[in-house]
Amino acid sequence: MGLPLYSQIIQYILSGITIGSVYAIIAIGFNIIYNSTSIINFAQGEFVMLGGLIMILFTVMLKFPLVLGFLLTVLILTLVGIIMERFAISPIKKPTVVTLIIVTIAVSILFKGIAMLIWGKDTHFLPPFSGEKGIAFIGASLNPQYIWIVGITVIVVVLLSIFFKYTIIGKAMTACAVNRTAASLMGINVKRMVLLSFALSAAIGGIAGIIITPITLMAYDNGAILGLKGFGAAVLGGLGNFYGAIFAGLLLGIMESLGAGLIHSGYKDAIALLVLLLVLFIKPSGIFGVTEISEFKKF
């Protein structure tokens, strides 16, 4: 590239923030389920994949307007989350952590199989929401889709904060996260909160899929790697920690982008993961995690 180094770096940081916002949303999805159930939902990445592909079905194949396609996709993902909880999670009589991990992995394989049957093995394209013409931004070129991604992430984060702090259902879910038994004694229907957490988490995963697809494209087998990055961000930020997830998501995204640009593109994932491992080795409960919690919810 003919650009000077500082504008290259700005470029990398911009794309890092963008991809990092998506990791942050996926990590929040992990946290919502983890908080109310102590389950790590390994199918979280598949929600993202389904979000992207269903959006393509509505807007590219059926030519629906963007907003309608967006709303329908989120609605369908909400239903997918509910179905998953009803048919895979709640039938388990004696849930142990390892059983639940394998169940969510089995569900993720199932979703992948369904997606392959519907969309085939091809990689699908979703046009950017507002054209592809770059916007000049302090010496770098800014892809308009970046603004959409960061903007929608901010909206999702703000709405979720309001939901968890000020609505009665949100407060009930937070109560379940703090102490399930106590919440249940206070008359909160814990089972309904678990169902709700899957619905909410799937919807958020779907949104992540919709906004990232114009940049990365989407195929039936892309869910796993996106889920892995989101899980990495959730762990790095301290499992269950809402703001930790956002910080860690952005950090992972920026490191990955800088690593790819300045060191070697093949090693970008390795660099991000190496930093993650080092953080865990130094502080075993993530950057913002509390040691007590990390030991409490164990196998």
Next chain:
Amino acid sequence: MDKKDSLILLFLTVCLVVFPFIVTNTYYISTMVFVGIHGIIAIGLSLLMGYAGQISIGHAAFFGLGAYTSAVLTAKLGFHPWSAFFLGILLSSCIALIIGIPSLKLKGHYLAMATLGFGEITYIVFNELTDITGGPSGIGDIPKISLAGYVMNTDIKYYFFVWAFLLLILALSLNLIHSRIGRALRSIHDSEVAANAMGVNTSKLKIQVFLISAVFGSVAGSLYTHYVTFVSPSSFSLFFSVLLVMMVVIGGMHSVWGALIGAALLTILPEFLRALKDFEIFVYGAVLLLIMIFLPRGLSGGLEYLFNRLIKKL
């Protein structure tokens, strides 16, 4: 090893010896070779997961380290297959120590993430270290291994070779479980705090078991390399690590026999499902889900239950 285990081991040995005389189709023999290879690494992982209670979602890395050490040293540098085999074990052990010591201080999902990250990094290195590993296109023309003058160049010979290894590893593992160490391990699984209080050095034991499972993984990897005579990174991806964990859990975590049953099921099932073409992945996921919902203790747990019911009826 107790009496029941010895009897099952004897029965298994007889079945294994008889099998190739009844089933002569080389395709089935070849599938059984893979069951044996997967079984070796799954047994190691079940010691770690079922007995020490520590998860690893990165065990494909040790399988890959063994496989690549054998491949690079024999095909590119002309080493003797057996010296490469033992150097693979040495390398895997060193890396298991480097990764295991800090990782095994982590708990639950944090340990899962750390091992997962380690597995992914190894996979990326196999892909990117093109000068040594050949990158995504891999290494071919790997020589066959021989034992006491016999070159293992047919499916049937390799079948006996791999299963002899598996029976040896199985016997060693069963002995370990019924020893003092095995009891100490189970105490970690039940309650690490209590085990510590009783004077069990839990952190040292966890690392030792991690080491053993890494060695088994490396052995399986070297056996794999000399059988297929070709390695490429795609065999050692995250998917394979997850598959190994599933073998252990689906088979039943509470016994090493479960690992063997799980390895057999998850190696043979995809071969049957291949006929379903596009429905393959879908049916595979559905079968796993149903097993986990209806048999939470895994197949060996289910079999044990049926067996006990049968005995009561008689």
